[in-house]
Amino acid sequence: MILMVKYTMKFNEYMKQLLMVTCFLSTILIACSSDKKVTPEPPEEKPEVKGDVTIYVTTNNRAYDFAKQAVDFNDKANMSPTTITLDPNTRYQTMDGFGAAITGSTCYNLMQMASADRAQFLKETFSETEGMGQSYIRIAIGCSDFSLSEYTLCDEPGIENFGLQEEEKTYIIPVLKEILAINPHIKIIGSPWTCPRWMKVSNLTDRQPYNSWTDGQLNPDYYQDYGLYFVKWIQALAKEGIDIYAVTPQNEPLNRKNSASLFMSWQEQQVFVKESLGKQLKAAGLNTKIYVFDHNYNYDNISDQNDYPIKIYEDEATANVVAGAAYHNYGGNKEELADIHQQRPDKELIFTETSIGTWNDGQNLSTRLMDDMQDVALGTINNWSRAVIVWNLMLDSERGPNRDGGCQTCYGAVDINKSNYKSITRNSHYYIIGHLSAVVKPGATRIGTKGYTATGITYTAFENPDGSYAFVLLNNTGESKKITLSDGTHYFSYDVPAKAVASYRWK
Structure with missing residues (x-):
């Protein structure tokens, strides 16, 4: 009997301990099952977008944020009153590319990022297969107002003292090499x-x-x-594996007030290009293009500098070594491009700089996306520009680094949070360039269109070198528009949202 009691007491104690252990383990299991960091749900895979036509869409409220869409060709009779028909027999300029300025400030900000984050951003921006495929960049020859300091590549008197400086070696060249590894076909233009x-x-x-x-x-x-x-600058970069496609003799030659600047009238530039720059490039066996001017549509209201490029072309020896002219939009109207083209249709036109900032509500996508697509992207192309390049690709959240006397109120095409160099705000300039570069490839030809037009609807069409068609449309109205596109063989429709940009590509 005594043994039975002892056995019962031990059994009860054993069961009590077993119950406690069971409860403890159950608590752990419940806690673990509710902790998503410990047992995360597998990420939901997005279905691949497929169709005859690839479309990228951005709305000014970011409801569509460079969203990839697709539609198929329609095999029924087309009766749509909003049909736009491409006319490949009407041909305009050949396109060189689209991009942004890779300034010292941009490169500094990029190099503060974690290498994996930087690689991802550069891939999203420049990759022809996995990103926007931006295809043209602008860099400074020496410093700009978005450099870490003022410098040239020969600050000691005597051209024998020429040499790349610390900013190039530490920031600019490494970034350019990363970009070229992603897109080796990118064009680079340099300006002092x-x-x-x-x-x-x-x-x-x-x-x-x-x-x-x-x-x-x-x-x-x-x-x-x-x-x-x-x-020497072109050759120094070539040794680093960086080819320079083009140069301008001077950034903003009529601007005396920038933090680093040089006044150069058309009379001076004509002689310099004719007597030195053109000859020096030829003697060195370089086929680098020369674009003159590189300043505003209105020539800064200096009357004797009006038609600056045309005045330079009047000397045939100079005209023979000049590819064309470059323009900015800080004064005047984009129609100046068409006027210059009409006077010298044999010369090329490119657009090399525009800015957003505090003065034009630059981070407000609701207005800037519409205005910049209208005036900068489609506006310059429809007035014969072969390229569209915006200012800084990346600035930080304090609009820097920048220089005293330069622009201290500018935003970048994207702005990165200075506190962590990780969070990125994409502004209008990033989208307008991306909507062009994603579907319009270097060597494409702008072609004609016929059919539907309406207030608030702006567009242009292209034939790419591979025979595919590209079409970029701005719907700057308050309602969705069902736009039908036809290439004469195929047609399709897509509802373009209100206040949106849509880019199409199809074969």
């Missing part, structure tokens, strides 16, 4: 903000030395040295 200060004079009459980053003019005594400066 100033010549070395020892080449400057206060005016061309008494030619007094002018030791200032801002303003001044190029001393004609140094025209040959300065032409060689361009050659």
Whole structure:
């Protein structure tokens, strides 16, 4: 009996401990099953978008954020009153590409990112197969107002002292190499903000030395040295595996007030290009293109500088070494491009700079996407521009780094959070370039269209080198528009949302 009691007590104690252990384990299991960090749900795979026509859509409220869509060709009779028919027999300019400026500030910000984050962003921006396929970038020859300091590549007197500087070696060249590894076909255009200060004079009459980053003019005594400066820069980058497609002799030659600047009238630029730059490039065996001017539609309201490129072309020896002219939009109207084209249809036109900032509500996509698509992207192309390049690809959330005397109120095409160099805000300039580069490939030809037009609807059409068609449309109205496109063989329809950009590509 005593043994039975002892056995019963031990059994009860054993059962009590077993119950406690069971409850403890159950608690752990319940906690684990409710903790998503411990047992995460597998990510939901997005279905691949397939169809005869690939479409990218962005709305000004980001409901569609460069969203990839697709539709199939329609085999029924087309009776749509909103049909736009492509006319490949009407052909305009050949397209060179679309992109942004890779400034010192942009490169600095990119290099602060984690390498994996930077690689992902650059792939999304430049990859021809996995991203937007941006295809044309602009860099400074020396410093710009978005550099870490003021410098040229030959700050010590004497062209023999030429050399790449720390900003190029630490930030710009590494970023360019990463971009070229993603898209080796990208075009690069270079522009100086100033010549070395020892080449400057206060005016061309008494030619007094002018030791200032801002303003001044190029001393004609140094025209040959300065032409060689361009050659040495092109060759130095070539040694790094970076080919320069084109240059302009001077960024904003009529702007005396930038943090780094140089005044260069059309008369000066004509002589410099004819007597030095063109000859120096040829002697070095370089086929780098030269685009003159690189400034505003309105020539900064300096009457004797009107039609700046046309004045340069009047000298045939100069015209023979110049590919065309580059323009910015900080003054005047885009129709100036069409006027210049009409005067010299044999010369190319490219658009190389525009900015968004606090002055034009630059981070407000609801207005900027519409305006920038209308005036910058489609507006320049429909007025004969072969390329569209916006200003800084990336600035930080404090609009920098920037220089005193330069633009301190500019936003980038994207802005990265300075506190973590991870969170990115995509602004209108990123979208307008992406909507072009994603479907319009270098070497494409702008072609004609017939049919539907309406207030608030702007578009242009292209035939790509591979025979595919591209079409970019802005719906700047308050309602969705069912647009039908026809290439004469196939047709299809898509409801373009209100206040949206849609880019199409099909074979």
